Amino acid sequence: MTFFMSQRKYVLDILDDRGLTGAKSEKFPMEKNLKLTLINDDLLYYPTKYHRLVGRLIYLTVIRPDIIYSIRILSQFMQEPRKTHWDAAFWVLKYIKGTLGQRLLLPFDNDLKTKYYYDSDWGGCRITQRSISDYCIFLGNSLVSWKYKKQTNVSKSSTEAEYRAMANACLELTWLHYILQDLKVSIRLPTPVL
Structure with missing residues (x-):
């Protein structure tokens, strides 16, 4: 007997909420050589959208250790999120879309x-x-x-x-x-x- 832990429905809800159900998926959780900083472009007009999205992604790390690095990087910019941070969060969502089948395996034996x-x-x-x-x-x-x-x-x-x-x-x-x-x-x- 084997148990699997998955948050597939939760991920689908996030993708649907952000309008990414038909988007192309990404192969990696974050762009290669992406250097996010505190002052690299314009502030987001509605930062609460960013707060909500990153908060939902933090909850998702409970069973998705593959995105922990990316989410830790994104959560550092909660006080003043910028457009590049928002784009990086969408990149993570596209990666998650391509890895919907990932889950934690808990074998009985x-x-x-x-x-x-x-x-x-x-x-x-x-x-x-x-x-x-x-x-x-x-x-x-x-x-x-x-x-x-x-x-x-x-x-x-x-x-x-x-x-x-x-x-x-x-x-x-x-x-x-x-x-x-x-x-x-x-x-x-x-x-x-x-």
């Missing part, structure tokens, strides 16, 4: 071995020069936790940024092990860090 992957991008945020941390944790073959976040402190080296990313992922992994223990689920240790 899992080996319950945890493993996690982490990474960081030293000075990855072009606006604040902070590093970006991300990780994903698997329970067997199922993706159960993921995060993509700007680090709270400015790292002085790529090694420090990697260490912070690993530490954040270890905290989440420890929490997950306690939750599984409370649920009387025995897991195989140790957990590989990749």
Whole structure:
């Protein structure tokens, strides 16, 4: 037995609301080499449309880890959205349109071995020069936790940024092990860090 988590209807509602049901889909969640800034063109006349769209996309990241990077970039411009930000949000919608079939797989017969992957991008945020941390944790073959976040402190080296990313992922992994223990689920240790 296998379970799938999908938000297909929610995505179709967003596409219909923005008039993109017949639009051509994109292959990537964001244009290659797109550099969004705070001051590159005119402000949007109705910023609430942008706020609503990005808010809906943030909710969609609950089961779509493939768009987290793009949505994190777009959410940085909520205070003063501009036309280029609006266009980038539409690009993400067109990508989502082309990947409607994506969903999370939760197989019933899992080996319950945890493993996690982490990474960081030293000075990855072009606006604040902070590093970006991300990780994903698997329970067997199922993706159960993921995060993509700007680090709270400015790292002085790529090694420090990697260490912070690993530490954040270890905290989440420890929490997950306690939750599984409370649920009387025995897991195989140790957990590989990749």
